[in-house]
Amino acid sequence: MSPVSHDADDPLAWAREYTPILRSYQEEYGETKPLSGYTVAFASHLETKSGVAIETLREAGAEVLFAPSEPQSTHGDVVDALDAREGITAFAWEGMTDDEFDAAQHELLEEEPDFILDDGCELIAKVHAEHPDVAAQVIGGGEQTTAGITRLEAMEEEGILQFPVYGVNDTPMKHFFDNVHGTGESSLTNIAITTNSIVSGKDVVVCGYGYCGRGIARKARGMGGQTIVTEVDPRKALQAHMDGHRVMDMAEASEVGDLFISATGNREVMREEHFEKMQDGAILANSGHFDVEIDLEALEAAAESTSTPKEGVTQYHMPDGRRLNLLAEGRLVNLTGPFSQGHPAEVMDTTFAMMFVAAYDMLVDGPDLEPGLYNIPDRLDRAVAERKLETLGVSIDDMTESQQAYTEEWEHPDSSF
Numbered sequence: 001m002s003p004v005s006h007d008a009d010d011p012l013a014w015a016r017e018y019t020p021i022l023r024s025y026q027e028e029y030g031e032t033k034p035l036s037g038y039t040v041a042f043a044s045h046l047e048t049k050s051g052v053a054i055e056t057l058r059e060a061g062a063e064v065l066f067a068p069s070e071p072q073s074t075h076g077d078v079v080d081a082l083d084a085r086e087g088i089t090a091f092a093w094e095g096m097t098d099d100e101f102d103a104a105q106h107e108l109l110e111e112e113p114d115f116i117l118d119d120g121c122e123l124i125a126k127v128h129a130e131h132p133d134v135a136a137q138v139i140g141g142g143e144q145t146t147a148g149i150t151r152l153e154a155m156e157e158e159g160i161l162q163f164p165v166y167g168v169n170d171t172p173m174k175h176f177f178d179n180v181h182g183t184g185e186s187s188l189t190n191i192a193i194t195t196n197s198i199v200s201g202k203d204v205v206v207c208g209y210g211y212c213g214r215g216i217a218r219k220a221r222g223m224g225g226q227t228i229v230t231e232v233d234p235r236k237a238l239q240a241h242m243d244g245h246r247v248m249d250m251a252e253a254s255e256v257g258d259l260f261i262s263a264t265g266n267r268e269v270m271r272e273e274h275f276e277k278m279q280d281g282a283i284l285a286n287s288g289h290f291d292v293e294i295d296l297e298a299l300e301a302a303a304e305s306t307s308t309p310k311e312g313v314t315q316y317h318m319p320d321g322r323r324l325n326l327l328a329e330g331r332l333v334n335l336t337g338p339f340s341q342g343h344p345a346e347v348m349d350t351t352f353a354m355m356f357v358a359a360y361d362m363l364v365d366g367p368d369l370e371p372g373l374y375n376i377p378d379r380l381d382r383a384v385a386e387r388k389l390e391t392l393g394v395s396i397d398d399m400t401e402s403q404q405a406y407t408e409e410w411e412h413p414d415s416s417f
């Protein structure tokens with residue numbers, strides 16, 4: 001692989017160094033340009049790693065239109081650097097309001113993309129709801145996060161999906177690493193930096209023990225936190241218990257937690273009845289995709305006043321004197337806080353590799369798919385895993401012929417019983 005650029009003025013240079021799979025695609029497809037002739041819409045948190053993903057799609061020949069997937073997570077220097085390149089157009093800027101975010105996504109869709117790579121299903125939902133003529137021409141899409149998959153499942157159930165979509169989130173090379181390790185590590189890092197307060201020794205309440213919650217709880221314990229998990233699924237609750245975390249309902253956890261982190265993909269997980277019980281100084285953060293996990297209206301209504309004791313922290317002053325500290329306005333704490341940089345680059349390398357593969361497979365290899373939500377074929381997932389191991393210099397074994405045969409037969413004549 002060619003050496004990485006260290007141009008100090010290039011905001012993507014550092015991330016590029018830690019995203020070797022994406023760089024390998026840039027090298028492999030930089031000359032043949034297999035995505036030439038296609039316009040790919042890309043929605044994501046706009047920072048350096050997604051910047052490398054965007055330039056990789058462009059390097060492979062696509063015309064790229066990009067927009068944020070969350071209005072507050074955009075890094076302006078990355079947007080400007082990409083927008084200055086031929087064949088890449090930004091529908092984004094740092095500090096967008098929610099209304100501007102909506103308008104920019106509609107403007108992007110009016111450019112009639114052939115393929116949509118989405119994060120939270122905003123572009124895909126909008127194209128169906130408000131640009132049906134554009135939706136009818138879209139070849140396919142890919143969805144990066146759990147919250148977006150939930151929406152796509154609802155669209156499929158209603159029978160309104162107009163094109164095939166790969167559920168990138170559901171592929172092992174995405175959720176085993178991004179959701180667990182990426183969200184776990186970056187949420188806690190950003191909470192620690194924003195508050196400049198220690199995790200060690202704190203009672204850390206993690207709401208939701210799915211992929212993200214599991215990662216957050218594991219990393220919090222690794223940092224010395226006393227972890228507590230809340231759940232609504234009895235199997236996940238049992239798993240948390242067997243993994244060594246304390247499990248309790250939210251009513252009880254509200255009374256003991258010092259730090260609360262939600263990662264459920266659900267709404268109002270922390271609400272009025274919980275705010276009433278929380279201790280003075282409790283810290284509230286959300287890692288789920290939408291800012292609905294902490295009931296912000298109820299928090300506002302319960303408080304007498306608010307203040308900003310530190311950048312990224314909103315302090316709610318309750319009538320009884322308690323202070324509750326909300327981080328990043330209840331938005332994704334690892335992506336929208338003042339010091340947030342999102343997931344580590346090595347993790348996003350595999351996530352964005354899977355997004356690239358989703359576009360490549362549908363546009364270039366052209367499987368004959370009816371509209372609907374699909375898993376990415378396992379061989380493509382394995383291929384990305386192999387490429388990642390190669391970049392890490394890690395070797396694994398191949399099965400011998402007899403081992404391969406053994407896994408495929410139901411009679412085992414050699415066994416002794």
Ligand code: NAI
Nearest residue numbers: 145146147208210211212231232233264265266287288289
């Ligand atoms: P998941 O589906 O694996 O886990 C969610 C868990 O929350 C489930 O076990 C569910 O039973 C539980 N849950 C639902 N309602 C609950 C409630 N009221 N109280 C307690 N538990 C409840 O989903 P995953 O992959 O962990 O994603 C969770 C959220 O995080 C989604 O919104 C997803 O889009 C988002 N996400 C955020 C990332 C980030 O960078 N912050 C990265 C990846 C995903």
